[in-house]
Amino acid sequence: MTLETPVATVEYLPPPGWECDPRPPVQRGDGCLYKHLLRLGKKTVGLVAVSTSRTLGTALENDAFLALVAVEGGITGLEKRQSAFCSGGMDGCRWEMDFFLDGTPFVAELFALRGDGRAKGPEILVSCWGAAEDPRNAEWIARSISCVRRVNPARKRAVALMIAGFLAALCGLLLTAITYDMAASGDAPEYVGFVGLVVVGTIVFLQGIWRLLSGRPGKSE
């Protein structure tokens, strides 16, 4: 299965019989969460997600737990055990959780991974849950993950702006030079200065530089 996001492409292998259900991305904190729910029949039993911001890091807050372990009901006696995890170029944290969901014993496992030991960049999240006697599959999925990082879309857009601005300014200068040459050789009565094109091109180019340096996401995000 492939989870395509603007920041990374994540490939993973769900356990046999499990199906993935892509969900709409949601705003979470100052970033965005792209996720596939994993279903076994009609039951939701896990998820694979990519977060553009630091969702977990090294601590599992309760709101992150509730967002990533998509069970419904009253949770009591929640116990979390955290340990380090490393597999095939991905490293991060692993949480094992025991709790009672409306009185029924449940277990959940959650992995927060980053590629190449990077502290920044997208975080890949894998979680699975089920009754205490159900097989635990989160580690199997986590070990199957491969991630290809993409260029930050904000930076991509910034480079596009810089190129567009540069081309517009260059076009303005070239047209001015052509008309100047024509005027000098007597083919035209006077030259035309394409000041607007040069000024707008320069402004657009500077906007691109500003966005590139600040890494600011576009307004449409």
Add this chain to the structure above:
Amino acid sequence: MNGHDEKKTQGETLTATGGKLSLPSGAARFGEMMAGISPAKEESGSVAGGVLLCLLGIVAYVFISLAPLMIDSIDSGAFGAFMIAGLAVLIVCLVFGIGMAATGSIAKLGGPMRDTIAEHLFNDEKILAYCSSKRMGMDFWMHGMTPAGIIVFTNRRIFLIVFTSAFKSPIKALQKREGLIVMVCDGASKEGAKWGGLMMPVTMHLFGSRLALKPEGKDRAVPYAVMHLGSNWKTIKKIKEKMTLS
């Protein structure tokens, strides 16, 4: 390499919501404000019908304006009067045609929008109204007729579905669940959702209202033009009154 640096916590009690987007802090107050407002009726416009009406208006304008030249029995001195009559027909057709097409486009978004939002709605939460929103400022001109987002009013909060591209079909984006982000705004706080303010061009105020939304997690509000169209606008107008009065 598993198992080292192990930390442990225990005995916590929580209420799990199935991964739903959590309610903003003002959800209860917003719920009180929205009490008595019933959900809007389904929109009934048609994009094809609206476009056809606009085209008919253009054809009618040409024929009516040129009628004195084409029909001998009409006095050619009445050319000006016919041209004004043709222009009036064109304006009426354009107004009704654009309205019909716009409500049709809102109607088409309804189903996919409900599918997208459904998983985040709590048991007592219901959709009151929605609109296809246009970003104000420079973005408005950049996005043109393509919706830059859908604003969904529920009785607990305001959802904002933002499309990441102006050049892809929003209906396809909703169906494929790609190229969009679902956000939540606190309708009870002026910081989260604020009606009013200047729109450019100023004539936009005849057709829309300005609503600045700051989704949870974002650091600044983005203004949208909510167009005065269809039965959803009637409900949104009531919501606006309640929000501005509080």
